[in-house]
Amino acid sequence: MNASSVAGKSPLCALEKSGQSPWLDFVRRGYTRDGSMAALIEHDGVTGVTSNPAIFQKAMGEGTDYDAQFRDILAHEIVSAGALYERLAITDIREVAKLLRPVFDRTNMTDGYVSLEVSPYLARDTEGTIEEAGRLWSAVAEPNLMIKIPGTKEGLPAIERKIADGVNINVTLLFSLERYKAVVEAWLSGLEKRHAEGKPVTGVASVASFFVSRVDGKVDAEIDRRVKAGDAEAEALKALRGKVAIANAKMAYQHWLDVMKSPRWTKLKDAGAQPQRLLWASTGTKDKAYSDVLYVEELIGPETVNTIPPATLDAFRDHGKVRESLLENVDAARKVMAEVVRLKIDLPAITARLEDEGVVSFEEAFDGLLGSVAKKQAAFLGNKLAETKLSLPAEFDAAVKDGLETWRKDGTIRKLWARDASVWTGTTEANWLKWLDIVDDRLEHLSELEAFQNEVKARGFSQVLLLGMGGSSLGPEVLAMTFGKHEGFGHLYVLDSTDPQQVRTFEGKIDPKETLFIVSSKSGSTLEPNIMLSYFFDVAKKAIGENAGHHFVAVTDPGSALEARAKKDGFWKVFHGVKQIGGRYSVLSNFGMVPAAASGVPLRLFLEDALRGVRACDASVPPAVNPGVLLGTVFGVGATKFGRDKITIIATKQVMDFGAWAEQLVAESTGKQGKGLIPIDDETLAGPAHYGTDRLFVYFRLATEHSHEQDEAVRTLIDAGQPVVTINLHERRQIAQEFFRWEIATAVSGAFLHINPFDQPDVEASKIATKKLTAAYNETDALPAETPFAVDGDLAFFADAKNAGAVKGANAEAILKAHFDRVKAGDYVGLLAYIERDRASIEWIQHLRLAIRDAKTVATAAEFGPRFLHSTGQAYKGGPDTGVFLQITADDAHDLPVPGERYSFGVVKAAQARGDFDVLAERGRRALRVHIKGDLKAGLARLSTLIRAAL
């Protein structure tokens, strides 16, 4: 695009004499900065500039013009793609505003404006538009700015309101005379309101952008269709080709002239108001059969604006002719409009469609723009963001792309962030979404957490023992396992069991005089943390005396029973959780951050990393490049369309505990109403032959670890057609961003499954069943009697009548064989062991699960009770009926009393196992319980031998 070399000689300059302001429908940083824009203003008489999402898409989506600012922002801040775009756009707009400022001053605020449009996603959202228009107006802070608001029905009240607020408004996306009239009404009312409030109306500028060429585009197509179909009025129709848009515009101008004569306007004018000018937009010629300057030459008239795209501007400079065309042949234009009616061209329908399509096309341009910004951002951030690689079979990959596209079209990620429950089941979901803001919130309150961290360090604890279950323990466990011990801080231990031996083992790991105890329970009423607290408070009291409470902190939701108990027992501190965050989504709230602080995790770095995850998954980041939506879509599509519902998490060593947290999140969130994802964690990787077609692998990989063999094994799976998502972390701390990404992914997969990912009805059910049993114990000093349906040596078998009937056999091996014979392709086997979770039992259960996997080619879960009850237990009971469960219980070699209760830890654990089994049976699951009597080690060895023989 060239400016005329001789000032004042460009035909564009002649437009000014006819009272029309030529504006440029284009912005680009390079163009502003290399003097081209200034030359247009100086030599071609360009007196204004407009931008829109499509213009910015081209500007920012291509080339390197914006790279320097990208780098600069990203070096100092953690921002979303939407915020980045806005910063870049605001810089552009301010630079253009400065170039136009002399015009603005010279014309006494009549001209010299640059326009910035509100987000196109808000075109149907009055309140959102009002808020954003105000925000952008303040952010740009230039008097010659115009905020563009679409003239949709929803835009009208926003236009009136912002005019009344004194904001310059460019009303865009106008196609019909009717809507234009409504816009004039909104503008006048806005000014009147302002005037009535005693505020100045001088200097409140406005234009109404009437789109021209798009009208011809649609009308001409309709004419061509009818002519082709042999319409009897073919000649009359053809005569209208290329005429309707201009006639339509002329009618708008006539209306404007009437308004300018109205007493209503005169009053405002006398008060110092300036007219809202008509602006011709969409003035580039689309139909090559027409003159390339048609929509400039034919629309020239006093007090109007034409915003001209670059190519049309060049053409007009080259051969444009200026005449006052707008007032010419007005009667002929009226006749054109009458013909439109006579020939039954449904102009109202056409303009309504143009508006809808206009909104959608700007949304799409914005999606494209934000997608490019997000991609560039990820490239500039490099190793600061974990990478995601999808290796999916073609059909699966195509379905994921479809799923992402649907999410994009429906704007679902924005709905999710807007807490719109219709994303899921439209029930209580909106009450459970505070985790979306928790990282920002914790960063805002970082000083409190840091102060606590310093105090903990100063007190020099050698150990930190966290007592909690599920959402209150698994996140802290990941921190402990991933980061290990930090210099100057105690070792973080996490106890989440009622197994007496395990409680005892943990007691042996600590010196109560040197231990900080963290009791974590959102509800404050969960059985396990409460009895663990009773036990360890007693231990501490014996070691420390009356001040034992000073070694305890509680993390709990405000007003819980635990909070009351903490106060009563003189706890050092109570930290609050957020009620609107469910346990499994709470790791980045105080439930994760307090143990992180106490164990010396660098809090700011950790939270900033989490924030990178939050921003990467922001509402403004389109699905295809939004890591949370991407992962959630793969999960959702995999499960619903391809039966790949066993989310098999493979991890490199240093980050492997993440799987234990992720399995709770995924299983408890999605496994309900007979649907859901079954996470399979820590199942040693094997060759493709060991896997069925129900698997989806997630390879969670720390790039700095040596993982060549695992990489190769994963490659073999991919080559064999198994779907694999590889998540590559560049450093361990990136688990912080993964926490958030998996939360979004889980919520997204919940939408695909049409379930509420924030409740856990079946976990509650087994808690109730357990409570009944412990209550019975308190009354009778015994759990209700139970009778095994078979006994073989040290093994006793229990089941409900239906399961017992299905697994009948002469001895243990036959029973186990009958049970495992029920496993079929697509099922999974869950080993649910209510024993101490120590190295030996982990090894035992791992070996056994692999034997089952390899014999049956099914997924396996190796879980310890009662830990899993607060985790995968939900999906086992409420999810798809594809689980075959073997519950393993045992006599406790040594029991432990629970201070203040009649029951012991052993009794509680037994009640939990029975409650668990009862609910599994109630849900019709294939389940069998085997109880090991006497020596556990010998019993486990025998059981393993028998199962192997039975497979």
Ligand SMILES: O=C(CO)[C@@H](O)[C@H](O)[C@H](O)[C@H](O)COP(=O)(O)O
């Ligand atoms: O609305 C304004 C100015 O107010 C313009 O920037 C407007 O968005 C553009 O002229 C149109 O989007 C261009 O339309 P088209 O040439 O793509 O049909």
Ligand SMILES: O=C[C@H](O)COP(=O)(O)O
């Ligand atoms: O996952 C959450 C567990 O069920 C524990 O709940 P809580 O934090 O209320 O004790």
